[in-house]
Amino acid sequence: MNCQDMRLLLHAYLDDELGAADSLAVARHLAECADCTRRLRALTQAREDLRGARLYQSAPAALRARIEARLPRATLAPRARRRGWSMALAALAALFVIAAVLAGWQTMRLQRQGSDALVAEAVSDHVRSLLPGHLIDVQTSNEHTVKPWFDGRVDFSPQVKDLSAEGFELVGGRLDVLGGKQVAALVYKRHLHTINLFQWPGHAAAAAPPQTRDGYHVLAWNDDGLRFVAVSSVADSDLEAFERAFRAQPAAASEAAH
Ligand SMILES: [Zn+2]
Numbered sequence: 001m002n003c004q005d006m007r008l009l010l011h012a013y014l015d016d017e018l019g020a021a022d023s024l025a026v027a028r029h030l031a032e033c034a035d036c037t038r039r040l041r042a043l044t045q046a047r048e049d050l051r052g053a054r055l056y057q058s059a060p061a062a063l064r065a066r067i068e069a070r071l072p073r074a075t076l077a078p079r080a081r082r083r084g085w086s087m088a089l090a091a092l093a094a095l096f097v098i099a100a101v102l103a104g105w106q107t108m109r110l111q112r113q114g115s116d117a118l119v120a121e122a123v124s125d126h127v128r129s130l131l132p133g134h135l136i137d138v139q140t141s142n143e144h145t146v147k148p149w150f151d152g153r154v155d156f157s158p159q160v161k162d163l164s165a166e167g168f169e170l171v172g173g174r175l176d177v178l179g180g181k182q183v184a185a186l187v188y189k190r191h192l193h194t195i196n197l198f199q200w201p202g203h204a205a206a207a208a209p210p211q212t213r214d215g216y217h218v219l220a221w222n223d224d225g226l227r228f229v230a231v232s233s234v235a236d237s238d239l240e241a242f243e244r245a246f247r248a249q250p251a252a253a254s255e256a257a258h
């Protein structure tokens with residue numbers, strides 16, 4: 001896959017319309033190509049800007065004056081004219097209320113769609129990671145090896161924690177793509193199960209409830225300017241225990257470790 005192909009595929013990738021093979025090829029190219037990652041980021045940003053745009057605008061005073069000037073006031077008695085004007089205003093106000101409600105509803109719908117899409121993508125990332133050779137780019141049980149490995153590979157400092165005492169063994173990490181962003185993925189093991197913990201900078205508008213999709217459990221939370229999504233086939237209670245253990249342990253001070 002080259003950058004030219006990527007230009008054609010990025011939009012479909014962002015809309016989650018690609019098949020597994022194309023989507024994997026795009027993710028692989030993104031992991032290696034800064035240009036295409038930047039382009040994807042710009043597309044994602046443009047989309048988010050559009051969603052966040054204020055669709056409801058009040059009419060400027062000049063427009064109001066123009067409408068007022070065009071009303072055939074000469075044919076109306078003063079009282080009737082006043083009544084007609086207030087009815088026009090009421091109709092206008094009702095129109096704006098309807099527009100505002102629609103815009104709010106649309107925003108909520110998009111947020112819910114966004115969160116569903118994120119869960120679906122996290123699960124497909126998890127499944128892909130279980131393919132031979134895809135799980136781990138840096139293999140280690142040592143948090144002090146994993147954390148520096150991400151330096152220069154992602155533009156934020158991921159939280160890496162040793163949870164072996166709680167029964168979750170850190171086995172490594174890798175780069176992945178989620179919601180059009182490059183994210184850090186930590187890999188933990190619980191018995192024979194794999195837990196993928198994705199993290200990236202941001203803050204979800206609303207805490208998502210635990211979800212189950214295609215037999216995988218998904219938990220999402222925010223902490224300290226980062227968004228976390230954990231995916232695994234472990235039991236619900238185990239994944240919740242993982243979240244509790246991860247959040248309870250203070251993040252290792254990376255600078256002090258060097
Ligand atoms: Zn490229």
